[in-house]
Amino acid sequence: MKRSNSFIALHSPVGANASFAMGMNGSGGGFMHMDPFVPFQELYIGSFCEETLTMLPYFSKATCEYRESFVKSDNSPKPIKISYYTEDQIEREYNQATDTFDAKNGVTDLKFQIFSPSKSIPDAEGVFDKNEMKFAVCPSIITQITIDNSNNTKAVKGFFGVGGLTGLCFPNEIVGVETINGYGFAAAKRSDINLRMVADFDPYGVFGREHYVQLQIAPMGMMVFDVPAGAVISVDIALAWYKEGVATHGANRCKFYYNHFFKNISEVFEYTFEKKEEMKTLAMELDQKIEKSDLNEARKFIVSHAIHSYNASTMLFDDEKASFLSSKPRWCVNEGSFMMINTLDLAIDHAFYELDKNPWVVRNVLDTFAREYSYTDTLHSVDENGEFIKDGLPGGLSFCHDHGTHNTFSPHGYSSYEVTNQDGCFSYMTQEQLCNWILISGLYYEKTKDFKWLKENAELLEKCLFSLLNRDSSDSLEWDGVMDLDSDRCGKSSEITTYDSLDHSLGQARRNTYLATKCWAAYLTLEQLYKALPSISDHTLISTCGEQAQKCASTIEASFDETLGFIPAILDGKDKSVIIPTIEALIYPYFSGCKLLLAHDSPYSSFIEKLKTHAQSILKPGICLFDDGGWKLSSNNENSWMSKIFLCQFSAKEILGVTEDTTSDFAHMNWWISGCTDCPGIDQIYNGRVSEHGFHYPRSVSSYVWLL
Numbered sequence: 279m280k281r282s283n284s285f286i287a288l289h290s291p292v293g294a295n296a297s298f299a300m301g302m303n304g305s306g307g308g309f310m311h312m313d314p315f316v317p318f319q320e321l322y323i324g325s326f327c328e329e330t331l332t333m334l335p336y337f338s339k340a341t342c343e344y345r346e347s348f349v350k351s352d353n354s355p356k357p358i359k360i361s362y363y364t365e366d367q368i369e370r371e372y373n374q375a376t377d378t379f380d381a382k383n384g385v386t387d388l389k390f391q392i393f394s395p396s397k398s399i400p401d402a403e404g405v406f407d408k409n410e411m412k413f414a415v416c417p418s419i420i421t422q423i424t425i426d427n428s429n430n431t432k433a434v435k436g437f438f439g440v441g442g443l444t445g446l447c448f449p450n451e452i453v454g455v456e457t458i459n460g461y462g463f464a465a466a467k468r469s470d471i472n473l474r475m476v477a478d479f480d481p482y483g484v485f486g487r488e489h490y491v492q493l494q495i496a497p498m499g500m501m502v503f504d505v506p507a508g509a510v511i512s513v514d515i516a517l518a519w520y521k522e523g524v525a526t527h528g529a530n531r532c533k534f535y536y537n538h539f540f541k542n543i544s545e546v547f548e549y550t551f552e553k554k555e556e557m558k559t560l561a562m563e564l565d566q567k568i569e570k571s572d573l574n575e576a577r578k579f580i581v582s583h584a585i586h587s588y589n590a591s592t593m594l595f596d597d598e599k600a601s602f603l604s605s606k607p608r609w610c611v612n613e614g615s616f617m618m619i620n621t622l623d624l625a626i627d628h629a630f631y632e633l634d635k636n637p638w639v640v641r642n643v644l645d646t647f648a649r650e651y652s653y654t655d656t657l658h659s660v661d662e663n664g665e666f667i668k669d670g671l672p673g674g675l676s677f678c679h680d681h682g683t684h685n686t687f688s689p690h691g692y693s694s695y696e697v698t699n700q701d702g703c704f705s706y707m708t709q710e711q712l713c714n715w716i717l718i719s720g721l722y723y724e725k726t727k728d729f730k731w732l733k734e735n736a737e738l739l740e741k742c743l744f745s746l747l748n749r750d751s752s753d754s755l756e757w758d759g760v761m762d763l764d765s766d767r768c769g770k771s772s773e774i775t776t777y778d779s780l781d782h783s784l785g786q787a788r789r790n791t792y793l794a795t796k797c798w799a800a801y802l803t804l805e806q807l808y809k810a811l812p813s814i815s816d817h818t819l820i821s822t823c824g825e826q827a828q829k830c831a832s833t834i835e836a837s838f839d840e841t842l843g844f845i846p847a848i849l850d851g852k853d854k855s856v857i858i859p860t861i862e863a864l865i866y867p868y869f870s871g872c873k874l875l876l877a878h879d880s881p882y883s884s885f886i887e888k889l890k891t892h893a894q895s896i897l898k899p900g901i902c903l904f905d906d907g908g909w910k911l912s913s914n915n916e917n918s919w920m921s922k923i924f925l926c927q928f929s930a931k932e933i934l935g936v937t938e939d940t941t942s943d944f945a946h947m948n949w950w951i952s953g954c955t956d957c958p959g960i961d962q963i964y965n966g967r968v969s970e971h972g973f974h975y976p977r978s979v980s981s982y983v984w985l986l
Contacts, residue, residue, distance in 0.1 A: 283370035285955040286316055287377055288586050288974060289394040289517075293594030294417035294534060295612060295685075296461065296519035298392070301377065302955050303335045303365060308440050309461040310590065311519050312685060314615045315972040316956060320441035322500065325386050325425050326485050327434040330359040332386060333481075334368070334379060342441065344497060345479035356486045363388070374568050374582040375561035386434055386505075387426040394419040395561040396585055399594065401638040402535065402607035412539040415594060418518040418550040420557045425505045425512075433507050438463070438515055439481065439500030446477055446494050449544050454516075455499035456543050461519045463501070464547040471503040471511055516550035518543050524598055528687035529650070532595035532608055571985055576943035580924070581981045583950060587614070587959025588631065588979035608646065609639035610681065614959070614975035618694055619681040622647065623707065623776035624977050626714045626721075627921050630869070631982040633725040640722045641731060647715060648738055650690045651678040655708065657748060657763040660788075666770045671752045671763060674745025675738070677711040699769035702785060703778045708765035709749055709787050710775050713800045716742050717863075720803035720870035723810065736811055743804050743819060746797065747826070759801065759830025760794045760849060761787060777922075779962065781914045783847035783855040791845055794834050795863040795889075801827035802867045802875060831885040834860075838888050843895035845888070847912070856896050856913045859922060861889050864929040865983065876933050890934040897936065904965055907941035908949060916965040920946060921977035928983050 286307060290297040299307035299316050308319025322340070324333030331340070340360050363381035371378040377392040397414045400406035425436035445458025453475045454464020465473060476490040477499050484490065484500055505511045520543035526532045540546050550557070568578050591614055597606035611628060613621045625643055632640050655673040660666060678693035688694050696706045719739065723732050750757045764773045764787070775793055777784035787793055805823035837849045845860055846853040864886075868876055875882055896902040902910045909923045910916070923946065930936040945966070950959075953966040957973045 282365075282951055283368065283372070284365060285951045286958050287372065287583065288316075288590040288958050289377060289392045289419055290586070290589040290592075291394070291415075291417045291419055291519070292397050292399060292589055293415050293592050294519050294536065295591065295593045296417060297590035298419065298517050299958070300336055300392070301370070304338060305956065306337050306442070308442060309459070309517070309519070311459055311461050312521070312525070314617050314684070316958065316974055317442070318972070319443070320480075320498070322437065322439035322441065322481050322498070323390055323423065324362075324388060325427075325434040325436050325505065326481075327386065327430070327432055329357075330361060331481050331485065332383065332388075333360070333362045334381060334388065334390065335362040335364070337441070340481055342479040342483075342497060345483060348495075358482050358486050360481075372579070372582065373565035374585050375564040384429065386430050388436075389422075389424040389426070391422045391424075392419065393421065393558045393561040394586070394589070395557055395564055396589055396635065397560065399636050399639070402594070402605060403638060403642065408602075412549070413553060413556070415536045415539065416546060416549055416553070417520060417534070417536050417540075418516050418546050420550060420554045421515045421517060423513050423515060424510065426510045427505045428508055428510055431507050434505045435485075435502055436505050436511060436513070437481070437484070437500050437502045438513075439484070439498055441480065441498040443497050443499055446496075446499055448475055448477075448492055449547070451544060452547055453501060454547060460521050460543070461517070462543060463499070463515050463517050465501060465513055465515050466551045468503070468513070471505070471513070473501065473503040473513065476500050476502055514551070514554050516547050516554070518546040518550060520546055526595065526685045526687060528682055529689050530608070530687040531598040533598055533600075535594040535596045535607060538596070538602060568985070573984055574940055574943055576940070576947040577981070577984055579947050580943070580950070580978070581984065584959055584978040584981045585631070587974050588628065588976040590958075590974060591976040607642065609642045611976055613680070614961075614977075615970075615973040617684045618679075619683060619685070619687065620646070621680045621695075622677055622711045622714050623679070626718050627925065627977050627980040629718050629721050630986060631979045633721060634982065634986065637722065637726050640718060641726075641728065644715065644718055644722065646681070647677045648735070651681055651688075651693070652676065653678070653691045653767075656766045657752075658766055659752070659763055660772075669752070670766070672748050673765060674748050675712070675741040676708045676745060676765070677715045679707050679711060696767070698767060699771055701771045702774065705771045705774045706765050706767045707775060707778075707787070708767060708773055709761045710773075710793060710796070712742060712745055712749075713793070713796045716746075716800040716803055717796070717866045717870070720807060720866065723807060724869060724871045729810070732807060732810060733813070736813060739804060739807055740819065743823065746800060747822070750826075757826065757829060758833040759797060759826050759828075760789055760833050761797060762789065764788060777859070777911075777919075780912055780917055781855070783853065783857050783912050783914055784859065786848065789849040791834060791837070791847055791849060792857060792859040792862060794830060794849065795860055796866075798827055798830040798834070799863040799866040801830060802872045803870050806871050828881070831882050835885045835888045838892070844892045856901065858893070858896065858902050858909060858911050858926050861893050861929045861934065862922060862926050864889070864933045865925050868933055869986070886934065890936060893930050893934055893936050897930070903942075904945070906945040906948070906966060907939060908945035908966065909942055917962055918965075919961045919977075920949070920963060921961050921980045924978065924981040925983065
């Protein structure tokens with residue numbers, strides 16, 4: 279059965295929080311710029327011949343109702359017929375850095391290519407080549423439209439247009455349009471094909487008039503060029519974005535880093551024309567990395583789609599008053615449509631990709647959390663009925679959920695998400711974020727061996743350890759490696775996990791097996807980091823980490839229910855629910871230099887075997903598999919998250935050795951291209967479908983772990 283190619287994809291420069299959306303039949307796409315949702319501007323790409331428009335089907339309507347407010351019926355453009363290439367006539371080749379639409383009807387064929395390479399960014403906190411940095415942060419992508427008129431005896435006009443634009447402006451030096459919203463498209467001037475820029479209400483207006491106009495009040499910009507009979511003409515079109523000056527609000531006022539290199543969008547256009555071939559070459563090289571991998575076709579698609587969606591949310595900022603001599607770069611990733619800045623429970627899932635692509639951005643995020651978005655708390659316990667007891671027990675260091683939202687930074691020490699006395703969603707994630715910061719530190723050090731950073735943060739890591747210990751129990755004799763105490767920042771509510779919108783089996787933090795295994799991984803990570811520090815003359819810290827890791831593993835293992843065949847989601851002796859993410863955290867020691875501890879002959883061999891049995895017992899239809907073979911993270915909930923599925927798949931197969939049926943991969947791919955066609959990279963999916971529309975999300979770039 280032929281796979282549908284009708285789905286929205288995002289094509290983005292890196293670090294500009296910008297994207298161009300395209301690819302769903304009967305729907306538009308267009309420009310995003312610091313926007314939460316996928317746009318649905320009309321995209322008009324095609325040719326015109328003898329009163330007939332032939333276009334790609336990426337628009338919802340070819341007429342603009344807005345025109346009727348200005349144009350009387352007796353002054354309307356002359357009637358024009360419209361046709362479009364059908365899905366059977368379009369071959370779409372979608373890869374990590376390119377998206378090609380090859381449409382053939384046997385008369386006038388069309389190819390539209392988008393090149394959006396995921397560029398590596400030099401270390402902006404170190405010494406870098408300015409030319410390399412300029413290329414990396416240039417806020418543009420390059421596209422090419424080709425009209426093949428070789429089988430036609432009549433001349434045609436090719437065109438590329440976008441509707442739904444506002445505040446149109448037409449630069450003199452180039453053929454193009456820019457908008458008040460900070461984006462536009464352009465091509466270098468060409469006299470051989472009479473390339474020109476027009477503005478009108480819709481394609482009917484452009485080709486129904488006796489001559490072209492630049493009607494600035496109209497909402498559509500269109501590039502038009504001549505294609506003689508028998509000719510093949512290609513035009514390179516730059517898509518660009520630009521935000522001048524301050525781009526953020528709140529506690530940190532920043533500008534986009536590309537402001538150091540470009541004064542306006544016209545300079546971005548000119549530079550893109552200069553570098554277009556380099557961009558195309560890089561894009562095709564990146565495609566080959568995935569194409570030559572041993573991933574199956576479903577996984578190749580998943581990784582590619584995830585990278586596209588991740589890039590759309592990336593932002594590289596600099597301090598408002600920074601210069602090259604006093605640069606203060608700040609790497610941020612929005613939480614997709616939710617727009618929360620540097621959500622820490624996403625940052626840990628992004629880290630696998632970022633450490634392969636731009637390791638310094640991981641360090642930058644760690645440092646920003648430590649410097650600006652950390653806090654020290656006290657703790658409280660609950661009685662046997664779960665009732666709040668105000669103990670005021672010693673707590674310790676932890677980290678905020680995020681840095682703010684919608685380009686507005688929260689006050690330092692607080693997130694935009696977490697509030698006091700709030701049950702469920704919007705409560706604090708203190709224990710989880712503490713583990714996340716530790717685990718990211720381990721991933722970063724193992725990848726970079728940045729001893730300078732490790733030494734500078736030795737005291738901070740020690741604070742993290744004691745904070746972990748305090749949250750276990752107020753009595754060291756009762757330590758079992760698992761969280762029992764909630765932060766007083768919660769008030770009378772309880773801490774939650776990143777799985778905030780799922781059932782209690784994943785949402786509750788206290789004695790949750792997902793979080794318990796993360797605590798185990800955090801102790802192993804700290805142990806490994808302390809061993810790398812020769813300044814640790816007192817080996818108490820190292821031994822404490824090892825002891826706590828053993829206790830944590832023993833606690834989880836002892837909770838295995840022989841009757842049920844798995845480890846219950848909540849370690850309270852009562853819960854009978856089951857979750858896949860009990861095995862998720864195995865992935866962190868695997869990539870933090872502790873791989874030997876995951877072997878079946880390690881000190882944790884019995885623990886590892888129990889986790890393997892757990893996974894084998896639950897990865898079955900009716901428990902933790904949907905009918906199509908897709909993974910169901912919680913047996914109690916149809917809400918399953920792609921990013922976490924991918925991590926758990928890695929843990930199951932590569933670490934536990936659980937035999938995997940590739941049916942699940944194709945099910946997950948189909949969730950995106952059939953059930954979620956207008957939600958690129960979306961994470962939360964309800965049994966193959968979404969409840970929202972126009973959402974996008976970066977977290978599924980966790981799938982990149984398959985390539986490591």
